[in-house]
Every structure is written in structure tokens, then in C-alpha cells.
Amino acid sequence: MIKNTFSLLQGIGESLEKKLWSNGILYWEDFLAADSIAFINSRNKIWYDQHLQLALKNLATRNVKYFSKFLKQRDHWRLYKEFRDAAVALDIETNGLPIGHGGCVTMVGLYNGFHYTPLIKGIDLTKKRLEQELNRYNYIITFYGSVFDLPFLHHVYDLWLDVPHFDLCFCGRRAGLKGGLKKIEATLGIMREEAVKDFSGFDAVRLWNHAQQGNSQALELLITYNRCDTANLFLLADIIFERLVAQTGISSFLCLR
DNA sequence: GACATAGTCACCCTTCTGAT
DNA sequence: ATCAGAAGGGTGACTATGTC
Numbered sequence: 001m002i003k004n005t006f007s008l009l010q011g012i013g014e015s016l017e018k019k020l021w022s023n024g025i026l027y028w029e030d031f032l033a034a035d036s037i038a039f040i041n042s043r044n045k046i047w048y049d050q051h052l053q054l055a056l057k058n059l060a061t062r063n064v065k066y067f068s069k070f071l072k073q074r075d076h077w078r079l080y081k082e083f084r085d086a087a088v089a090l091d092i093e094t095n096g097l098p099i100g101h102g103g104c105v106t107m108v109g110l111y112n113g114f115h116y117t118p119l120i121k122g123i124d125l126t127k128k129r130l131e132q133e134l135n136r137y138n139y140i141i142t143f144y145g146s147v148f149d150l151p152f153l154h155h156v157y158d159l160w161l162d163v164p165h166f167d168l169c170f171c172g173r174r175a176g177l178k179g180g181l182k183k184i185e186a187t188l189g190i191m192r193e194e195a196v197k198d199f200s201g202f203d204a205v206r207l208w209n210h211a212q213q214g215n216s217q218a219l220e221l222l223i224t225y226n227r228c229d230t231a232n233l234f235l236l237a238d239i240i241f242e243r244l245v246a247q248t249g250i251s252s253f254l255c256l257r
Numbered sequence: 258g259a260c261a262t263a264g265t266c267a268c269c270c271t272t273c274t275g276a277t
Numbered sequence: 278a279t280c281a282g283a284a285g286g287g288t289g290a291c292t293a294t295g296t297c
Contacts, residue, residue, distance in 0.1 A: 013262055039261095039297070074286085096274075144272060147285050169272075170286055180272065202274085 001078045001241075003027045004250050008055065008070040009048050021253040028052045062086070064138040068164045073146075076164040077171050079139060080241045083164070087139035088112050089233035091226055092149045096205035105156050106208045107222065111230035112137065118223045127157045134161065141233050143181045144169040168236050175243035181229070181236075188239060190232050196225040 004026055006017045019039060025031050032049055058066035059082065067079055089111045095104050108125060110117045110133055117133060119125040142149050146167045153159045177184045204225055210218035
């Protein structure tokens, strides 16, 4: 999808991008191979060519920061397929209090599609460890993370993640999936482990409080709850990505080839 | 002149959370 | 169960600018 994306060029929006597709310019390579394009000024064509050459180079070297710089936040989902193998699903749990009023992160769960890593406050959740873990990835998947998880991490750990971010809450909405994470999971038939299937964010706070009082089973349940959240984010990302691709209409132009 | 895009602004929507 | 507040993204209207 990313190589079908021309809206990373300044002055090209959704309409012009569709116009390019309908004129058979489906990939960056098609754009570069064309000597001229009817509705693109020749001076701009030279400038766009240079930009796309750079984009190809940065895609080859997997320099994802280049794309987070030029791609609008709402289009970060387009990088998902190319960077899925370097992506991490992130979900934090807190003590339930707001930022600045005693709110703290009780655990951070990271799932890369194969392996789940829980970082627990008081055990191994530190800024250094968090940075070490996150530096291994260059694409982040969250649900509502742009409002909740990432600002919370920024406030508590002074951590700002400079990588593309696939926020499934807002992208899901655009793909016709409204509601909270649990509701969307139920709609799509995505299952959770029996032990935590009816848990909510409030239960996570309750479990943390029990864990603080020495209840190791509560901590285990909290970790299970968080693991289900992060693992399901990957399943959801796959579905939302396919829906958003279909919405662009690119498939119908590719079929004509 | 027609059309498309960018930028800005205000308002709306949704989620999460706490209070009742 | 319901409501209100906070926060950020979405959306639409408007204006300015660029291109054909």
C-alpha cells in the first residue's frame, strides 16, 4: 500500500492520488517512469521525482522515520503491511488516577506478533528498560493510544515515540468499526481467554490493588488481561488494514492491469 | 475560470474516568 | 446505570494559493 501512496507528496491529496491511479500510475515506479503527467506541472514533476527516489531509498533501508515525517498521522496505517514484522502492539495499565493527580503506569504490555513482554511497576518497569524494548521496533499499534497510552508514557517517563502509530480506535472508526475495544472484538468474533473475557479497564485497576497487597494470582490475571489486549490488537490491525485498503479503491485499479 | 489542495477554525464525536 | 469533564481526532466551512 505504501508504494501506491502519493499523498506523502506536498500538494497531492486524496483526489489527485485517485486521479493518478485512474491514469495507470499505481506505484511510485510508474510515476518515475513517466516522462510527464498531464495534470502535474513539469517543475513539480522533477521535485516529486526526487522525493519519490528518496522514498524508495528510505523504504529499502527501512528508515521508517522518513515516512512518519512526510505521511499524515491519519495515513500511518498505510505503512502497516511493510512494517508489520517490526511492529509492536502496546497497551498500558494504570492505577486509575488521572495524569498529574497521582496517576501512574502499573504495567506496560508489548506484543510483537510472536512474543509478549510485560513490564511491571516495581519489578522491571523503568524508563531505561522501556526505551530498550521500544527501540527494537519502528511501528506502534495501540487502541486509543494517541489519547491515552502515549500521552501517559510521555508524562510519566518523558518518553516520546517518534515512529508511525496505527491507532486502531480512530482508524477503526473510519473503517466502520465503532465502539470500545471489547465491543469491536465481539463484533468481529475475536475471542479472549475465559479467565479475563469479561474484564474491563476498571478490573485492571482492581487487580493491581490486590496485587499490591501481595495477591500473586491477581497479578497473574492482570498480566493475562493485558496479554489478551495486546495480542488482539494485532488481529484487529490486520482486519482494519484490509478494510482501509478496500476503502481507497486501489484494488479496482490494480485489477485493470 | 474551474478545480484541487493546504491551512485554520469551530464544533462534534468518542473514549475513558470518576462521581453519584 | 447514568452523567459530566477532559482530551484528541474527525469533519465541514471558509479562505488563499497554485495549476491547467
